[in-house]
Amino acid sequence: MERITSLQNARVKAxxxxRQKKERDVQKRFLADGDHLIEEAYTAGILETVITDREEPYRDIETVFVNEAVMHKICGTVSTVHAVGVCQKIETWPEASRRVLILDNVQDPGNVGTLIRTARSFSYDAVYCSADSCDLYNEKTIRSTQGAMFHIPVIYCDIPQLIRELQRDGFTVYSAALDASIPLSEAAEKDKMALILGNEGQGIRKNVQAASNACVRIEMDGFESLNVAVAGGILMYRFRG
Amino acid sequence: MERITSLQNARVKAxxxxRQKKERDVQKRFLADGDHLIEEAYTAGILETVITDREEPYRDIETVFVNEAVMHKICGTVSTVHAVGVCQKIETWPEASRRVLILDNVQDPGNVGTLIRTARSFSYDAVYCSADSCDLYNEKTIRSTQGAMFHIPVIYCDIPQLIRELQRDGFTVYSAALDASIPLSEAAEKDKMALILGNEGQGIRKNVQAASNACVRIEMDGFESLNVAVAGGILMYRFRG
Structure with missing residues (x-):
């Protein structure tokens, strides 16, 4: 079993x-911090290597022992984990779908992660993100999913084209918009549904909103302001799979 | 108008x-970062002083001009704001209430702030927090409220005692619990309602749950995991004021 104590070691540097998106795209790998996520990655069959400062090999997976300094370098300054998993990026596609969530340029990693977690909990079949949405493999996104990302396909793609394909496949596509005319309590539930949520500041892009079948609003009074992950939770609960 | 350029200045140090809760309790003041929150604090009538590195006095409020180094010291390393408001702590009490939210040891500042924002948007009359919940005046909590904290009373108190008083006043008190027997869609709406949400890891304390009238669960399938702010959003939308 390998043992690394040098901060200059080539594997440590890699x-x-x-921690940078560009490199994750090149290496087609990402890091999962802590025992819980490592366990989930193992179950998902994408765990390649475990880096740890504890003297225990992890199951049948390549385990590399490192000292505290190397662990600290890999984890960054704030983290206190004792094991980090090196994982292959997930490539899963939904089979038959009835409920999908679409994120149009949602930027905050906590929001994206929380939305993926909520989608999984309400039996959604997939989460689609515009290419400019926050990266799934950002460490804060991963943490906010609480492991749900290993149980639901998350796909980055062109949203207007996706909407056309979903509609051809019989989906009704709802955009969530504060100024929409249909209140959520009056929006009809359909057999196949897609929900779109937009950017924290700007909302859903005009062309995306225009391509959807209808815009729905969550009924509020006075101070009309909801976090996008909260809005998504309310919508997905109403139209749960 | 005062001008401060020394990092050692006594006011700067104060x-x-x-940024520490202990000192906020002693001074009975807190900091509001950025123009939007300063404006909200002004409207709420609690803004005492504006500290800025711009050459503009703020309305009729004492404005202190500081250089970049002082601004940086007050804002910490990450912030990029050009004005910080020194505010008196808010002391408001709800008048007649019909909907209240109760937080039992919710710890994450983002969750507490988001829940306050959601409560305001669904016309709740007050948010009550156990004494060990995250501080309202934590800068991350303030930011997550998006200004809603200036429009709804937030009160720290003893929760079991509060529940007894609410029940005497005719309130039905629901605890949100994953393993509860009443599904949300079957929980009756009442004239006066209180909803309790618990800690991110441990949920609601046993004695608090026992004091409530009933426990309700949000219906989920398989991966049962919701962020507490998302769960609160779903419950408050269902029982909005």
């Missing part, structure tokens, strides 16, 4: 670079 | 200490 792992540290996985 | 303002910096407001």
């Amino acid at each position: 792992w540290c670079r996985l | 303002w910096c200490r407001l």
Whole structure:
């Protein structure tokens, strides 16, 4: 079993670079911090290597022992985890779908992660994100999913084209918009549904909104302001799978 | 108008200490970062002083001009704001209430702030927090409220005692619990309602749950995991004021 104590080691440097999206795209790998996510990655069959400062090999997976300094370099300054998993990026596609969530340029990693977690809990079949949405493999996104990302396909794609394909496949596509005319309590439930949520500041892009079948609003009074992950939770609960 | 350029200035030191809860309790003041929150604090009538590195006095409020170094010290390393408001702590009490939210040891500032924002948007009359919940005046909590904290009373108190008083006043008190027997869609709406949400890891304390009238669960399938702010949003939308 390998043992690394040098901060200059080539593997250590390559792992540290996985904190950047560009490098994750090149290496097609990402880091999962802590025992819970490592366990989930193992179950999902994408765990390649475990880096740890504890003297225990992880199951049948390549385990690399490192000292505290190397662990600290890989984890960054704030983290207190004792094991980090190196994982292959997930590539899953939904089979038959009835409920999908679409994120149009949602930027905050906590929001994206929480929305994926909620989608999984309400039996959604997939989450689609515009290419400019926050990266799934950002460490804060991963943490906010609480492991749900290993149980639901998350796909980055062109949203207007996706909407056309969904509609051809019989989906009704709802955009969530504060100024929409249909209140959520009056929006009809359909057999196949897609919900679109937009950017924290700007909302859903005009062309995306225009391509959807209808815009629905969550009924509020006075101070009309909801976090996008909260709005998504209310909508997905109403139209749960 | 005062102008401060020394990092050792006594007022600067006192303002910096407001980043700690202990000092906020002693000084009975807190800091509001950025123009939007300053404006909200002004409207609420609690804004005392504006500290800025711009050459503009703020309305009729004492404005202190500081250089970049002082601004940086007050804002910490990450912030990029050009004005910080020194505010008196808010002391408001609800008058007649019909809907209240109760937080039992919710710890994450983003969750507490988001729940306050959601409560305001669904016309709740007050948010009550256990004494060990995250501080309202934490800068991350303030930011997550998006200004809603200036429009709804937030009160720290003893929760079991509060529940007894609410029940005497005719309130039905629901605890949100994953393993509860009443599904949300079957929980009756009442004239006066209180909803309790619990800690991110442990949920609602046993004695608090026992004091409530009933426990309700949000219907989920399989991966049962919701962020507490999302769960609160679903419940408050269902029982909005």
